[in-house]
Structures are given as structure tokens and as C-alpha cells.
Amino acid sequence: GQNIDQPTEMTATEGAIVQINCTYQTSGFNGLFWYQQHAGEAPTFLSYNVLDGLEEKGRFSSFLSRSKGYSYLLLKELQMKDSASYLCAPRGEGGGNKLTFGTGTQLKVEL
Amino acid sequence: GAVVSQHPSWVICKSGTSVKIECRSLDFQATTMFWYRQFPKQSLMLMATSNEGSKATYEQGVEKDKFLINHASLTLSTLTVTSAHPEDSSFYICSAGEQGPKTKAFFGQGTRLTVV
Numbered sequence: 001g002q003n004i005d006q007p008t009e010m011t012a013t014e015g016a017i018v019q020i021n022c023t024y025q026t027s028g029f030n031g032l033f034w035y036q037q038h039a040g041e042a043p044t045f046l047s048y049n050v051l052d053g054l055e056e057k058g059r060f061s062s063f064l065s066r067s068k069g070y071s072y073l074l075l076k077e078l079q080m081k082d083s084a085s086y087l088c089a090p091r092g093e094g095g096g097n098k099l100t101f102g103t104g105t106q107l108k109v110e111l
Numbered sequence: 112g113a114v115v116s117q118h119p120s121w122v123i124c125k126s127g128t129s130v131k132i133e134c135r136s137l138d139f140q141a142t143t144m145f146w147y148r149q150f151p152k153q154s155l156m157l158m159a160t161s162n163e164g165s166k167a168t169y170e171q172g173v174e175k176d177k178f179l180i181n182h183a184s185l186t187l188s189t190l191t192v193t194s195a196h197p198e199d200s201s202f203y204i205c206s207a208g209e210q211g212p213k214t215k216a217f218f219g220q221g222t223r224l225t226v227v
Contacts, residue, residue, distance in 0.1 A: 097208035
């Protein structure tokens with residue numbers, strides 16, 4: 001099975017930087033995904049890490065430490081539209097596209 | 112990138128009737144697709160894995176006779192909510208991805224089901 005732990009809610013200011021942490025336990029490991037989900041909409045893909053280290057993609061970066069079962073999503077230059085739920089989804093053994101999600105982190109960006 | 116299309120986006124049905132939701136992979140073939148359900152302010156819960164040409168694999172606690180899944184082709188999976196009740200009202204989302212152990216999953220737009 002899988003255990004995924006993320007903070008439930010976070011609040012940050014427009015223009016600031018925020019880091020959303022995720023710790024996980026899986027049976028085997030085949031990468032970790034981060035998705036963004038706005039209320040009432042389906043999740044959209046943000047990033048994928050399979051090796052340790054930082055993956056940068058514009059304002060969004062994601063970090064992975066496999067030995068620690070830890071990942072974080074870093075959002076820079078926050079914008080109001082970044083207010084959403086952020087879902088951490090580690091992929092267990094077997095790979096494929098079957099993902100299990102935690103509760104997600106609801107991020108609120110304020111002026 | 113890979114595109115997954117889900118239809119309808121929203122549906123309202125009477126209690127006791129059945130509703131069919133379609134999930135299509137538009138530019139790739141998917142031997143497996145996944146169905147999730149999400150209640151307000153909760154996470155996505157995996158309901159079942161749809162397998163092309165064979166029976167779906169249901170997660171624990173999901174009634175297979177209530178949530179019928181058919182995956183008759185490599186680009187289409189359907190979820191039928193049978194004898195719907197108000198407690199089945201939820202956001203249903205499908206996902207799929209190209210084959211291979213390191214691919215990523217793309218999600219359909221989701222279907223908001225309201226049973227009255």
C-alpha cells in the first residue's frame with residue numbers, strides 16, 4: 001500500500017515563494033508526480049521526478065529524495081491563479097499510470 | 112502531449128436511473144484506463160482499473176455491479192453508474208497514459224454527476 005502525507009492547507013502572498021512538502025511510503029518506487037487541481041476541474045500535470053534532485057520548469061520546481069521518501073514542490077513568483085490544490089502522487093512498483101493520491105494541499109494566494 | 116477526453120462534463124439524473132460516462136484517449140492507445148471519484152474537498156479515490164478486452168479491476172469497497180466498466184477498444188472506456196442514488200453524486204474522473212512503466216497519466220475533464 002501507500003502512505004502519502006502533505007499539509008492540508010497553506011497560505012502565501014502574491015509574488016512570494018512557497019514550498020509544499022510531501023512524504024510518502026510505497027511498495028517499490030517508480031517516480032513521483034505533482035498535479036495541480038483547481039476547484040471543480042480535473043488535475044493537470046505539473047512535474048515528474050524519478051531521480052534524486054531538483055527538476056525546474058519555469059516558476060515550478062520539484063525536488064525528490066528517494067532515500068528519505070520526500071519530495072517538495074516549489075512555486076515562485078506566486079500569482080493569484082496559483083490558488084489551487086496540489087497533489088503529490090508517488091507511483092509504486094509495477095509502474096504504469098495507476099496513481100494513488102493523498103489529500104492534497106490547498107494553497108491560497110492572497111494579495 | 113497525450114489528450115484524454117471525458118464526456119459528459121456534467122449530468123443530472125433521477126434516482127434509480129443509470130448514467131454512462133465515456134473516457135477516450137484521443138491521440139494514443141491505452142490498454143488500461145483508471146476511474147476516480149472525488150467528493151467535495153476530498154482527494155481523488157481510485158475506483159477501478161479498466162482493462163482493454165478483459166474485466167476491470169476494482170478497488171476494495173467499490174461495488175462492481177453498481178459501477179460497470181467496459182473497455183471495448185484501445186481508446187474508449189465507459190463507466191456506467193447503475194441505479195444511481197443521491198449518495199452517488201460526485202465528480203468522476205478518468206485517466207490514461209501511453210504504455211510503458213515511466214509514462215505519465217493524463218486526466219479527462221471530469222464528470223459532475225448529480226442524482227436527484
